[in-house]
Amino acid sequence: MVSEHGSAQVLVASNRGPITYTLNEDGSLDARRGGGGLVSGLSAIGSEAEALWVCAALGEGDRAAVRQGVGEPGVQMLDIDPAVYSDAYNGIANSALWFVHHMLYQTALEPVFDAEFRRQWASYEAYNRAFAEALAAAAGEGAAVLIQDYHLALAPGILRELRPDLKIGHFSHTPWAPVDYFRMLPDDIAEQLLRGLLGADRACFLTHRWADAFRACCTEVLGAEALPLAGTRIGVHGLGTDADFLRERAHRPDVAERLTALRAEVGPGRKTIVRVDRTELSKNIVRGLLAYRQLLESRPEWRERVVHVAFAYPSRQDLALYRTYMDEVQRVAWEINAVYGTAGWTPVVLHLKDDFARSLAAYRLADVALVNPIRDGMNLVAKEIPVVSDAGCALVLSREAGAYEELGEDALVVNPYDVMGTAEALHEALVMPAGERGERTKRLAAAAMALPPQRWFLEQLEALRG
Known part of the structure; x- marks a missing residue:
C-alpha cells in the first residue's frame, strides 16, 4: 500500500x-x-x-x-x-x-x-x-x-x-x-x-x-x-477532429509546396483517390489497391483519368509480419503501375515516408477518400479528409470502421473484404455530381467536428x- x-x-x-x-x-x-x-x-x-x-x-x-x-x-x-x-x-x-x-x-x-x-x-x-x-x-x-x-x-x-x-x-x-x-x-x-x-x-x-x-x-x-x-x-x-488546427495547418507554406509537387505527380485534369494510413494489417491497404486495379480493369474509361494517391507510412517495423505486409503493399502498387501505366500516367503514386504536411496536401487534393479498414476503433482519417478537402470529396468507407457509426449515412459504404464491391463504390464516388459531393462533404465535416479532442x-x- x-x-x-x-x-x-x-x-x-x-x-x-x-x-x-x-x-x-x-x-x-x-x-x-x-x-x-x-x-x-x-x-x-x-x-x-x-x-x-x-x-x-x-x-x-x-x-x-x-x-x-x-x-x-x-x-x-x-x-x-x-x-x-x-x-x-x-x-x-x-x-x-x-x-x-x-x-x-x-x-x-x-x-x-x-x-x-x-x-x-x-x-x-x-x-x-x-x-x-x-x-x-x-x-x-x-x-x-x-x-x-x-x-x-x-x-x-x-x-x-x-x-x-x-x-x-x-x-x-x-x-x-x-x-x-x-x-x-x-x-x-x-x-x-x-x-x-x-x-x-x-x-x-x-x-x-x-x-x-x-x-x-x-x-x-x-x-x-x-x-x-x-x-x-x-x-x-x-x-472527432481538431478542425481549426487542421485547416490552419493545411494552408501553411510547406503544405502548399507539397500540394504543388503532388499535382505534378498526378498530372493535369485527373481525379484523385486518396488514402493515408499507417501500414497496419487492419488498414486493408492491399485490398484497397486491388479494388483500384479492378476499377481500371472493369472500367477502362478511367485509365489515364484517375490516380490513386496512396500514403502507407511504416508501423511496427520491428515485427516481421508488418515488414512483410509493407513489402506486399509495394509489390501490388508496382504491379498496377507496370500493367496499366503509360509514359504520361502513373496509376498509383505511393509514398512510404511519413510526412504530415504531404498528408494534408493529399487531403486538400482528394476527390475521393478511400478508408476501407478490416476493423478500426474509429479512423480519424475518415473524419479529417472531409474537413480539409478543398473542393469536397466523396468518402468510400468500410462498415467495419468505428467512424461508420457517425459518417455512414453520407459515405459510400463497403464491405472491406469485397474487392469488386469496393471498385464499384470507387466508380460511384468518381462520378458523383459536384453538388451532391459538396453537400455530403458538409455533413461529413459537421459530424467529424462534433466532439473535438479538447x-x-x-x-x-x-x-x-x-
Missing part, C-alpha cells in the same frame, strides 16, 4: 507520452513533442490543474533522459526494463490483444497460447503494475486518472487495490472483440483482462458497437451480475468526476 500520496489531481497514463528523446552521439538529447487527441485534450484543462502524464520510456533516448533526470513539468517517464517492455508491448499488447480486438488471426495456425505466451504475460502484468504504482504514488487524494488503451488493460484493477479513493477511467481506442472471438483467449486471461477494466469507475469506448461487445464479454465470461457488482459505468465518446477529453473528465 502506498503510504504517501502525491499532489496531481488529473493524471493520464498511456504507453506513448507527449514527448520523445533522441540520444545523439555526443550524449546530448533532442526532444520532440508529439500531437494527437490526448495532447490536445489534456491542454484543455489548463496548467493550474496539477496534471501529470505517466508514460513509458520507449527507446534508448527516453531511457537516457530518465537516467539523466531530463524531462519537463507534467510528464513522468517510466524506465521499465527493456526486456519486460518488449514482452509486454510487442509480445502481448501488439501480437495478442491487438490481434484479438481486430479479429486478424489466421486461426488455422494462430494463436498458440503456450509457455512462451505465459512468460510474456507475466511481463505484461509487471508493465501494468509499474504504471499503477506510479499513478498511485503521484495522485492526490480523490484525483481523476484516465488510463489509455489495451496496453494498460490491467492497470485500473491494480490501481483500484492500491488507491480506492481515486476516480479511475479507462479508454479503449481499438475495437472490442465480439464474445466468440474474445473467448479465443485462455479463460483465466480473458477473465483477468475484464476484471482489470472493471477496476475503473468508467470504461469508455469510441462507439456503441464496441461498448456493447465489452458488455457482452463481461456477461459471458464473468456472469450477468459482473458489471452491476463492479459498479463500472460504460461510456461512449466518439473522438471536448472529448473534458467530457470524460467531467463524467468521471460526476
Whole structure:
C-alpha cells in the first residue's frame, strides 16, 4: 500500500507520452513533442490543474533522459526494463490483444497460447503494475486518472487495490472483440483482462458497437451480475477532429509546396483517390489497391483519368509480419503501375515516408477518400479528409470502421473484404455530381467536428468526476 500520496489531481497514463528523446552521439538529447487527441485534450484543462502524464520510456533516448533526470513539468517517464517492455508491448499488447480486438488471426495456425505466451504475460502484468504504482504514488487524494488503451488493460484493477479513493477511467481506442472471438483467449486471461477494466469507475469506448461487445464479454465470461457488482459505468465518446488546427495547418507554406509537387505527380485534369494510413494489417491497404486495379480493369474509361494517391507510412517495423505486409503493399502498387501505366500516367503514386504536411496536401487534393479498414476503433482519417478537402470529396468507407457509426449515412459504404464491391463504390464516388459531393462533404465535416479532442477529453473528465 502506498503510504504517501502525491499532489496531481488529473493524471493520464498511456504507453506513448507527449514527448520523445533522441540520444545523439555526443550524449546530448533532442526532444520532440508529439500531437494527437490526448495532447490536445489534456491542454484543455489548463496548467493550474496539477496534471501529470505517466508514460513509458520507449527507446534508448527516453531511457537516457530518465537516467539523466531530463524531462519537463507534467510528464513522468517510466524506465521499465527493456526486456519486460518488449514482452509486454510487442509480445502481448501488439501480437495478442491487438490481434484479438481486430479479429486478424489466421486461426488455422494462430494463436498458440503456450509457455512462451505465459512468460510474456507475466511481463505484461509487471508493465501494468509499474504504471499503477506510479499513478498511485503521484495522485492526490480523490484525483481523476484516465488510463489509455489495451496496453494498460490491467492497470485500473491494480490501481483500484492500491488507491480506492481515486476516480479511475479507462479508454479503449481499438475495437472490442465480439464474445466468440474474445473467448479465443485462455479463460483465466480473458477473465483477468475484464476484471482489470472493471477496476475503473468508467470504461469508455469510441462507439456503441464496441461498448456493447465489452458488455457482452463481461456477461459471458464473468456472469450477468459482473458489471452491476463492479459498479463500472460504460461510456461512449466518439473522438472527432481538431478542425481549426487542421485547416490552419493545411494552408501553411510547406503544405502548399507539397500540394504543388503532388499535382505534378498526378498530372493535369485527373481525379484523385486518396488514402493515408499507417501500414497496419487492419488498414486493408492491399485490398484497397486491388479494388483500384479492378476499377481500371472493369472500367477502362478511367485509365489515364484517375490516380490513386496512396500514403502507407511504416508501423511496427520491428515485427516481421508488418515488414512483410509493407513489402506486399509495394509489390501490388508496382504491379498496377507496370500493367496499366503509360509514359504520361502513373496509376498509383505511393509514398512510404511519413510526412504530415504531404498528408494534408493529399487531403486538400482528394476527390475521393478511400478508408476501407478490416476493423478500426474509429479512423480519424475518415473524419479529417472531409474537413480539409478543398473542393469536397466523396468518402468510400468500410462498415467495419468505428467512424461508420457517425459518417455512414453520407459515405459510400463497403464491405472491406469485397474487392469488386469496393471498385464499384470507387466508380460511384468518381462520378458523383459536384453538388451532391459538396453537400455530403458538409455533413461529413459537421459530424467529424462534433466532439473535438479538447471536448472529448473534458467530457470524460467531467463524467468521471460526476
